[in-house]
Amino acid sequence: MPQSLQRLGWSPNHLTRRHRECLHWMAKGLLAKEIADKMGIHVGTVWKHRAMIMSHYGVNEALPAVIKALKAGHIKLEEINL
Numbered sequence: 001m002p003q004s005l006q007r008l009g010w011s012p013n014h015l016t017r018r019h020r021e022c023l024h025w026m027a028k029g030l031l032a033k034e035i036a037d038k039m040g041i042h043v044g045t046v047w048k049h050r051a052m053i054m055s056h057y058g059v060n061e062a063l064p065a066v067i068k069a070l071k072a073g074h075i076k077l078e079e080i081n082l
Contacts, residue, residue: 027066
């Protein structure tokens with residue numbers, strides 16, 4: 001891990017506020033482009049956020065990450081409001 005991230009106290013087990021926001025939109029079923037538009041970021045950044053989220057939960061796809069986040073209480077069904 002880069003030392004600059006270590007100095008900031010970041011670890012692969014830590015999700016930032018933006019990661020959690022991306023996770024919220026993933027849980028609502030939005031595509032990367034739609035998430036980028038909602039968050040006001042580049043679609044490539046969304047893909048990086050998604051990769052970090054999936055790494056955090058130890059999975060290779062978005063849906064299992066969302067399921068694990070729900071089970072862990074990191075997001076709530078009421079917040080998704082499908």
